[in-house]
Amino acid sequence: MSKIKCDHCHLEYDEDIMIKDDSLHFCCKGCQGVYHLLKDDGLDSFYEKLGNKTIAPPLTTDNDVEKFDTKSFEDNFIKTTDEGFSRIDLIIEGIHCAACVWLNEKVLYDTDGIVEANINFSTNKAKIVWDEDKIKLSEIILKIRSIGYNAYAYDATIADEKATKSKRDFFIRMMVAVFATMNIMMLSVAKYTGFFTGISEQVRNYIHLGEFILATPVLFYSGWIFYKGAYYGLKNRILNMDFLVSSGATFSYIYSLYVLFGGKGESYFDSVAMIITFVLVGKYLEVIGKKSAVDTLDKIKSSIPLEAIIIEDNIKKVLPINSVKVGDIVELKAGEKASFDGALESSSASFDESSISGESLPIDKQKGSKIFSGTINCEKVIRYKVLKSYEDSTLNSIVTLLEDSLSSKPKIEHKANEISKGFSVLILSLAILTFVVWYYFGIDLGFDYEGAEHFEKSFIVAISVIVIACPCALALATPIASLIGISELAKNGLLFKEAKYIETLATADTLVMDKTGTITKGKLKVKKAKFLDDNIHKLNLLYTLLDSSNHPISNSVKEYMKNNFSLESKDLFDIKSIDGQGVVAKYKNIDGKVFNILGGNMKLLKTYNIDYKFESKNSIYIFVVDSKVIATFELEDEIKEGAKEFILNIKKLGLDVVMLTGDNNATAKNVASNVGIKNYISEVDPIEKAQFIQDLKNKDKNVIMVGDGINDSVALAKSDVSIAMGSSADIALSVSDIVLLDNSLNSLELAFTLSKRTYKFIKQNLFISLVYNAITIPLAMAGYVIPLVAALSMSLSSLIVVANSMRIKLKK
Structure with missing residues (x-):
């Protein structure tokens, strides 16, 4: 059987196993794929440069x-x-x-x-x-x-296993390098001591041979990851950090071989080993730093139960959580964590909801009460019906949101990446220029180098330039700080959908806040009720209308009616919710007469041309049947603890604060004056709220909007960053960029302070990496830095960036 060369890797194979592609032949689908990939991307000049040389085929798995x-x-x-x-x-x-x-x-x-x-x-x-x-x-x-x-x-388990295996492999390579380098250092002591005290040529050659034996596995085993990275970078026309490390070490190794086999000059096997070792140690410490930063996410994920007990025809079954369906009945023992959102089937229960709401005390629940995934059953064995699959559950949504936020990139990171992309090309150009200037123009800074010695000095200075430059620190500056910032925010119940919102929050200049549920507790209580017609039939209509709305005011009035009257629901039709005003509907009695009923604020009455005057500094709800006012309610909402201090501190951070509410002017004025907000807008509907946000953005304002995540959805969508406060985490996650799980103004303030702190450290990291390169590269070009010191300082620059980012965790 004749042999044919693969048109990609140039290795020879039997003709019968080759893949034919028009006039081309490939040994495997991998080579075929790479060939067409390079061809399609205009990179087929690679084969001209390859010539007749062979390369390893791509992964064939x-x-x-x-x-x-x-x-x-x-x-x-x-x-x-x-x-x-x-x-x-x-x-x-x-x-x-x-x-x-x-x-x-x-x-x-x-x-x-x-x-x-x-x-x-x-x-x-x-x-x-x-x-x-x-x-x-x-x-x-x-x-x-x-x-x-x-x-x-x-997959959390597989990923952890692979990460452990990869970390072990990295550790072994690093330890081989450390062991060999320590021994090379002992030989170097003898060599440099002999340089000053006198050493025979034979002993010197033996030392060079020993260094060669020790440096070779360091370069080709421990340093293999740099060669691999450089190869794939070059293959795709990219000069990366791996190329700088591997080329600096390789050139030093080749020159040292020249000296070992009789050439004039000094060997630099010690520099070869130290370049690889220092960079490996630095990268290993980076890995440890990153692992520390993602521990928060790992803890959340590890707390999710993998199985659940379901009850089917009075028989208990243990199923994986992904196999449990909506409608299944799940049994939960005391101390176990719920895997799904559901409704309690047992008569009563007590749940620890601190992981979701931040509430430290157990919450008592009755039959039908909602259960959130991730919360812990405190007292006894209970059963609940699954309302949402595991995939759609609150806890899984939180985990997914956190993972997405870690995958996203702030704008400043994109800018840093743009800088680092051309960095290696610049450094290689500077290294070549340095060699040319030193060698051809005779720069020696007082040293007398001639012939081979002059070449040696020029060569080593150029190598130092390559090794000392650190695009890695520049590339690490933003992601490592963002990662730590996101994890710290998550620890405090602050969920960012994307890391870019850290930057937006840090640079914001305007904070727009809804009133109900944000500045106030959102738990309205009827302070005063007035009935102009106490006909029980009409009160039944009022109760039914209230039941058709989920607005906090409607819920509070409904609770008041339920506690003070014995009422029953009626059949309404043509029910319509009018954003920012209330609800309207119709009712037909047994005689066929149709009643027009409505319930809401004064704006709703004006919309339907109902002439009625009613003023209060509290929130109001008015019930009308056929244009006649039947009942009025005044509701009071308590201001959250620490609201005044929060507003003061936010202003100190340099933000303008605006309160935007659909409530009446008297109520808005009362709340605003109590918390220290001078700029407030009242009696606006959701569309007007959104327009107000847009008007601010048209003035080049960076606007943060805080609302309940539902009624303010249009305004939230218009803002640069939307923040949801409230316990309806499953709804809030879908409409907001940031979610505060504990509904606390302290958490909202922390979101701003931690974002500003993280953004400050991102800028510090970029400054450190840029200043490092601006100082060290000219020093290396001037010949003041030897390669092993260059390798050490390169690793230190990355570690400084990581260490500086870890300071985000420090509490002031």
């Missing part, structure tokens, strides 16, 4: 990709977005610098059918959204593998 398109895999890992696209979270193996992230995102975004590809540098987790009609998940996996990386579905 495509025999398992069919599983990614199976129904069972889809049920376990793939979700559907609101727009109807498919979404999955993947872990991408092999990512260890910002350039890796950029390469994967670029290739994926350029793939037809992929809507979104967002990769988090800190966790290697990728959020992929794609159109199932245009591309399959298996094809996406093959695309990632074709450029030298591997991907698998994110």
Whole structure:
């Protein structure tokens, strides 16, 4: 059987196993995929540069990709977005610098059918959204593998196992490097001592040989990850940090080999080992720092039960949580955590809801009361009906939101990435320029180098320039600080949908707040009720109308009516809710007469041309039948504890505070004056609220809107960042950018202070990395830094950025 060369890797294979593609031949689908990828992206000049050399074929683990398109895999890992696209979270193996992230995102975004590809540098987790009609998940996996990386579905257990394995491999490589480097340092002491005290040429050669033996495994085993990263970077026309490290170490190694085999000069095997070792140690400490930052998310996820006991035909079954359906009855023992949102079937129960609301005391619940996933059953065995699947549950929504926030990038990070992309090209150019200037123009800063010695000095100075530059610190500056900031916010019940909102919140200049449930407690109580017609039939209509609305005022009046009258519901029709005003409906009695009924505020009465004067500094509710006022209610809402101090502190942070409410002017004025808000707008409906927000934005204001996440949805959507306060976490998560789980103004203030603190440290990190490079690169070009010191300072710059970011955790 004749042998044929693969048109990609140039390795020879039997003709019968080759894949034919027009006039081309490939040894495997991987080579075929890479060939067409390079061709489509205009990178086929790669083969001209390759010449007749052979390369290793790409990953050939495509025999398992069919599983990614199976129904069972889809049920376990793939979700559907609101727009109807498919979404999955993947872990991408092999990512260890910002350039890796950029390469994967670029290739994926350029793939037809992929809507979104967002990769988090800190966790290697990728959020992929794609159109199932245009591309399959298996094809996406093959695309990632074709450029030298591997991907698998994110699963907490598997991810932890793979992370542990990867960390162990990294640790072994690092320890080999540390061991060899320590021994090289002992040999170097002898060599440099002999340099001053006299040493024979033979002994010197033996020392060089020993250094060679020790440095070789450091470079080619411990440093393999840098070669791998540099290879895939070059393959895609990117000069990354790995290229700088590997090229600096390799050039030093080659020159040292020249000296070992008889060339004139000094060997630098010690520098080779130290370059690799220092950078490896630095990267390992980065890994530890990142792990510390994501511990909050890990703790939340590890607390989710994996199984649930369901009752079916009075028989208990243990099922995985993903197999439990809406409508199933779940049994929960004392001390166990609920996995689903549901309704209590038992007569009573007590739940610890501190993980959701921040309330430290147990909450008593009666039959029919709502149970939130993530809360703990305190007293006895109870049963509840599942109202939402695990995937849609409150706790899982919180976890998903946190994971998404860690995958997103602030605007400032995109700017930093733009800078770091061209950084390596600049450094390599400076290194070449440095060599040329030193060698051809005879710069020696007082040293007398001639011939080989002059070349040696020029060469080593150029190597120092390559090694000392640190694009890694620049790339780490934003993501590591964002990661720590997000985790600290989450610890305090503040859920950010995306990390970019840290930057927006930190740079905001205007805070717009709804009144009810935000500044006030939102638990209205009827302070005064007046009945102009106490006909029980009409009061029944009032009770039924109140029951058709979920507004806090309607709920409070309904509670008052229930406690003071014995009422029954009637059949209403044409029920309409008018935003910011109230509810209208119709009722037909047994004689066929139709009554027009309405309930709401004064604005509703004006809309229906009902002439009635009623003023109060409290919230009001008026009930009308056929244009006749039947009852009026005055409701009082307590101002939250610490509201005045909160407003004062927010103003100190430099924000203008505006209260925006649909309530009457007298009530708004009373609340505003009590908490110290000078600028307030009252009696506005949701559309007017949204227009007010838009008007502020038209004036180039950076607007933060705080509301209940439901009635203020239009205004929230218009703001730069929307914040939901309230216990309806499942609803709030869908309409707001930030959710405060405990409904506290202290948490809202913390959101601003921690965001500003995080943003300050991001800017500090960028400043540190830029100043580091601005100082050290000229020093290296001037010949004041030897390669091993360059490697040490390069690692230290990254560690300084990580250590500085950890200061976000420090409480003032």
